[in-house]
Amino acid sequence: MKPRIVAFIPAHNEEKSIRDCLAGLGDQSLPLDVNLDVIVIADNCSDQTEEMALAAGAEFNLELRVLTTKNNKQRKVGALNAAWKSIYGDPLDLYDKRQTIYQEYYRNSVKAVLGMDADSRLAPGALSQLWEGLMSSRNIGGVMAKYTMRMPKKKSLISKSDPHYEEKIAIGEYGGPISRWWTHQQKQDMASWLLDLQYSGGSTYVLGGQATLFRPETLQDVISENKLDGPWQDDSDVEDMLLTWQIQKKWKTLISPTARCYVDAMKSYHTFRQQRNKWQSGTVDLLTNGNIGVRSKHRGKIWRSQLKTFSNLTIRLLFILLLALSLATDQFNWSWIWLTPVILASILNTILALKTPMHRPIDIIFAALLISPEIYLWVNLITFVNVWLGKLSANKKDGWAIQYSAERGQTKSKLTEGIIVVIVLITLGIYFCIDQRSFLTSEAVQTSVGPYLLSGWILLTYFTIFTSLAMVYQLWKLRGRHKA
Numbered sequence: 001m002k003p004r005i006v007a008f009i010p011a012h013n014e015e016k017s018i019r020d021c022l023a024g025l026g027d028q029s030l031p032l033d034v035n036l037d038v039i040v041i042a043d044n045c046s047d048q049t050e051e052m053a054l055a056a057g058a059e060f061n062l063e064l065r066v067l068t069t070k071n072n073k074q075r076k077v078g079a080l081n082a083a084w085k086s087i088y089g090d091p092l093d094l095y096d097k098r099q100t101i102y103q104e105y106y107r108n109s110v111k112a113v114l115g116m117d118a119d120s121r122l123a124p125g126a127l128s129q130l131w132e133g134l135m136s137s138r139n140i141g142g143v144m145a146k147y148t149m150r151m152p153k154k155k156s157l158i159s160k161s162d163p164h165y166e167e168k169i170a171i172g173e174y175g176g177p178i179s180r181w182w183t184h185q186q187k188q189d190m191a192s193w194l195l196d197l198q199y200s201g202g203s204t205y206v207l208g209g210q211a212t213l214f215r216p217e218t219l220q221d222v223i224s225e226n227k228l229d230g231p232w233q234d235d236s237d238v239e240d241m242l243l244t245w246q247i248q249k250k251w252k253t254l255i256s257p258t259a260r261c262y263v264d265a266m267k268s269y270h271t272f273r274q275q276r277n278k279w280q281s282g283t284v285d286l287l288t289n290g291n292i293g294v295r296s297k298h299r300g301k302i303w304r305s306q307l308k309t310f311s312n313l314t315i316r317l318l319f320i321l322l323l324a325l326s327l328a329t330d331q332f333n334w335s336w337i338w339l340t341p342v343i344l345a346s347i348l349n350t351i352l353a354l355k356t357p358m359h360r361p362i363d364i365i366f367a368a369l370l371i372s373p374e375i376y377l378w379v380n381l382i383t384f385v386n387v388w389l390g391k392l393s394a395n396k397k398d399g400w401a402i403q404y405s406a407e408r409g410q411t412k413s414k415l416t417e418g419i420i421v422v423i424v425l426i427t428l429g430i431y432f433c434i435d436q437r438s439f440l441t442s443e444a445v446q447t448s449v450g451p452y453l454l455s456g457w458i459l460l461t462y463f464t465i466f467t468s469l470a471m472v473y474q475l476w477k478l479r480g481r482h483k484a
Helices: 018-026 049-059 075-088 101-109 126-135 165-171 177-199 216-226 239-247 269-288 299-328 336-355 361-368 371-390 399-407 415-435 443-477
Strands: 004-011 035-043 063-069 110-116 140-149 211-214 252-263
Touching (some): 004 018, 004 075, 018 035, 018 049, 063 075, 110 126, 126 140, 126 211, 140 239, 177 252, 177 269, 177 336, 177 443, 211 216, 239 269, 269 299, 269 371, 299 371, 336 371, 336 443, 361 371
Parallel strands (some): 004 035, 035 063, 140 252
């Protein structure tokens, strides 16, 4: 029996995307004398996912079978473990089920396990590149593809008279200017993260579930060491990061410098927020929860990222407060040196936009003007605050359920209400300052406020210098030839 790669594709009501995912696997050029088997796990489906998967498997000449799950309460984790158990058996079985000779041969022939999302698509040649990376050294446990968000096609390309207009829009292949702009921000954010990993030697603290090739012995080690019934666990909202940290105890986890995987972006503010809330909450929980019993060698890098976000939040809030107070009391003095961090940020974001795959001229312009990066940063800052405040709450939220509900349109964003509240507060603040102008600019008020303003501007200066040096260091690293 030839060595083989087995792909696990969990699919919950993915009838609209599963064909494209399988088409990507059908495009792959396999390593010499290596076979590819595909297992689609139709997880608690109420649509035609199973039928679409079987039809696509026949269309693209794939060795494909479908597993169906019922009453699986562990969602993606349970689906992946079901595929694993179909090959390696279930340790929780009460009876010793001896495998047939064929099953033993088949199990031993599996040299790599590909974990994929049903809405992802591998670029041609990506599977061979992942295989080469995994087999380049005995101590490599997993290799992840480089992810790039797929840009929605222009909605204007579809005629309103097209009888399939609503169906095409629902699939998510098309989008308006806002969804296309929002997709690029996620794509540039991903590109920045991928470049940082590559400049740090290619080691990653998370093997993303969208497309990662694992060595089976690695996953078996995780099961044995942690007394599990399958490699994946639902103890965390970021099951792929938890698995990666467990793997890193004995194995290397790397990102492929060449293998590409195209994934869907969150096309609205609301779905993006819920996804990032889940990611950030899971990350913070792994960092702070001692009961999980696992630590990553990249823990310092992740903490530095959290501190960087906190610094960005502090600088902006402190600047807004000091600027408002200075203008209100007529004690604002402009200095041209303040443009230094702005110029550095503009150069940095322009370079990142240029290094982002399939960028558009408008993306470069918005990056240089800092319009897009600043809006995107504020959204992430809101998520950061929300997650850390949630750590103080006694109620544990189900990140998976919240994200699924948002993607299905069962919950609504409060963005409009939030913007209205901010506008009202700013308007009231301006009215108060104008109405009380003579009092706020009086010598007594200026004398009282002056020392606090001076201390605040000094503190902000130190924060800004630190952030500026960090940007200079990042610009220095970006001189390399790595690609996102």
